[in-house]
Amino acid sequence: MKKVFALLFAAAVALGMAQAASATPFTINGAPGFTISGTATGAGPSYLIGGSGTFSLPAVGTFGGVSGEAFTVVATGTSLPAGSNLKSGATGFDDKIYSGVGADPFDAKGVLLKLANGDYVLIKSIGGGLDVVDVYNSSGKFIGGEVYSLNPVTNGSGGLTNTPEPSSLLLLGTGLLALAFFVFWKSRTQKKPDLVLTR
Numbered sequence: 001m002k003k004v005f006a007l008l009f010a011a012a013v014a015l016g017m018a019q020a021a022s023a024t025p026f027t028i029n030g031a032p033g034f035t036i037s038g039t040a041t042g043a044g045p046s047y048l049i050g051g052s053g054t055f056s057l058p059a060v061g062t063f064g065g066v067s068g069e070a071f072t073v074v075a076t077g078t079s080l081p082a083g084s085n086l087k088s089g090a091t092g093f094d095d096k097i098y099s100g101v102g103a104d105p106f107d108a109k110g111v112l113l114k115l116a117n118g119d120y121v122l123i124k125s126i127g128g129g130l131d132v133v134d135v136y137n138s139s140g141k142f143i144g145g146e147v148y149s150l151n152p153v154t155n156g157s158g159g160l161t162n163t164p165e166p167s168s169l170l171l172l173g174t175g176l177l178a179l180a181f182f183v184f185w186k187s188r189t190q191k192k193p194d195l196v197l198t199r
Helices: 002-020 166-189
Strands: 024-030 034-041 046-057 066-073 096-098 111-115 120-127 130-136 142-148
Touching: 034 066, 046 111
Parallel strands: none
Antiparallel strands: 024 034, 034 046, 046 066, 046 096, 066 111, 111 120, 120 130, 130 142
8 A cells, every 4th residue: 555655655746846847838919910939947927937938039130130030148146247228136037927818928028039140039018919020130239129919828729838758748648657567577576475384
């Protein structure tokens, strides 16, 4: 009976770890031609945007525009170029997106992306269902911006919901298999009491 409880406890811990490591693909878009796709983690309605993805934005200001450009998320507290117009930490971006019917996908602090071409993109809510998309060059100087009415976050099914990554499920399955083998091996190697025959 103890073995059964040990197995159930281990399974519960493994499932909790898999949930914590889950990531959900998302897409946010808005006319004309704005799209950001990547992964996000969290329990909702607030999600932390993942490390990378793709970004599209038409030309704006002196920014020539990109389509499907790879990006990495700039983590809060990251040092930015000296003299930059960007801010990090408590007064800057928080790298969160939001899900829900009619929800604005960004908050007033926003998300900071670094594009593969070296430019930075800051996306944040300005209220009233509108989001501003500002582009900065590799030195952190403002080079253009546009206001969008962005559609709510989706993952292809109308909303953002957590689904474990395949790698998390593989890790869970491998851990449970190893645990089951260990319990089986331990039960086989335990010394059995000697059999005493009496007349």
